[in-house]
Amino acid sequence: MGHFKEDGKFNENSYLIDAEFMKLKGTLSIYVIENDGMRMLIDTGETLPARRVVKKLKAMNLFPIHKILFTHAHWDHVQALPRILKQMEGEDIEVLAHEDAIDILKNPEELNEFFEYIVEPIENVTPLKANDIIDINGFELEILELFGHTQDSIGIYDKTNKNIFVGDAIIDHLDLDTYTPVLYGPHFDEKQLLKTYEKLDEMKTELNSISLAHFGVYSGVDFINLVESVKDKYFKAKDSIIKWYLENPDVDYVTEKYQENIIPNSKMFPKENLGGIHWFMDQHIKTLKAKGFIK
Numbered sequence: 001m002g003h004f005k006e007d008g009k010f011n012e013n014s015y016l017i018d019a020e021f022m023k024l025k026g027t028l029s030i031y032v033i034e035n036d037g038m039r040m041l042i043d044t045g046e047t048l049p050a051r052r053v054v055k056k057l058k059a060m061n062l063f064p065i066h067k068i069l070f071t072h073a074h075w076d077h078v079q080a081l082p083r084i085l086k087q088m089e090g091e092d093i094e095v096l097a098h099e100d101a102i103d104i105l106k107n108p109e110e111l112n113e114f115f116e117y118i119v120e121p122i123e124n125v126t127p128l129k130a131n132d133i134i135d136i137n138g139f140e141l142e143i144l145e146l147f148g149h150t151q152d153s154i155g156i157y158d159k160t161n162k163n164i165f166v167g168d169a170i171i172d173h174l175d176l177d178t179y180t181p182v183l184y185g186p187h188f189d190e191k192q193l194l195k196t197y198e199k200l201d202e203m204k205t206e207l208n209s210i211s212l213a214h215f216g217v218y219s220g221v222d223f224i225n226l227v228e229s230v231k232d233k234y235f236k237a238k239d240s241i242i243k244w245y246l247e248n249p250d251v252d253y254v255t256e257k258y259q260e261n262i263i264p265n266s267k268m269f270p271k272e273n274l275g276g277i278h279w280f281m282d283q284h285i286k287t288l289k290a291k292g293f294i295k
Contacts, residue, residue: 003176005029005216007056011161011209013139016217017056019045021076024276026268027174028076029215031165032062033158035139040067041084042156042165043077043213050080054087064088069134070097070125071167071213072153073104074185075117082120096134098145099127101152114186114286128154146170146200148193149182162208163217169196171230172214172280176222178266180277181237183284188291197231204228237262241284242294255281 004010005026007018013033021028030053031042039062045053057063065088070078085093097105104111105122112118128134132143134156144155146169156165173179182193200210204227209219218226237258244257255278259271269277288294 002220002222003216003218005175008060010217011158011163013136013161014158014163014211015060015062016211017053017060018215019043019053019080020049021046021214022276022279023048024268026215027276029211029213029217031211032057032060032065033136033139033141033156034062036137038066038137039064040069040134040136041065042069043071043167044068044080044084046076047079047083050083050087053080054084064091065093066091067094067096067134067136069128069156070095070101070105071156071165071169072150073097073101073108073111074150074168075108075111075115075119077167077213078105078122079117079119081122094126095122095124096126096128098143098152098154099129101125102127104152110186114290115283144199146196148189148191148196150185150187151189151192152187153196159206162206163211164200164203164207164209165211166200167213170200170210170212171226171233173212173218173226174215174268175266178263178268179233179237180280181234181284183238183241183287185287186290188287190291193234194231197234200227200230238284238288238293241281242288245285245288245294251278251282251285254285 015032017030019028019030033040108119128143130145134141142157146153146155149168153169211217244254
């Protein structure tokens, strides 16, 4: 399969939905796991494309949803919840997240201020922790803690299909030639991120694929290459961004250098179209400053 990046079914129980982060196709995957008529949605995306997401779910006979699980509490993964729930009014829907996400979801002010997006408070969320099992009509999924990107990031391990859903916990790898590190937000922790990389490396023989939020499902050789290169890619990107920022603190300059040196073959963000990658660089710099990597 290599890199699966289209709307649709990619294993016996799992479906990809392109939720189009910032209106860009191929930038945000949300997923549905289905078994014997029960369906769980992994993340909701932003509010803006929520209606399109619901239309896709209906077209794929994946509606209504019975459970919604957040991989972490960042706005692009949770913001659309109220709109999606409104589309399923009258349904009994359980919302789940890591136990350390509960307070963040109830009190989103800190993240709203940092990212400059608005998420309404989310309550009545079932807390999860490491090793919990989610039962989808007899189909079991194991919860893993994959901290670093945030301290509430979780993985959803599907032993049956040998796949793991990781949200943003590992890397943003939009296609084979386009990636950025997961340097976002005030709760980023590099030491925890490196532990997550070690955990994933130890698991790789038990897996056939990995499902990223940004973007798609990597399997086979592409999966192995991603896992084995992710640490080096993180440090190359992080150290380069710091170096270029210290040379010239203009985000445009850093963005141009990143495209030229890190992702020169990117079809998504070629040098003629740097608008999307500019936002990523701005967020990376903001996070590096917040965590003391840039003084």
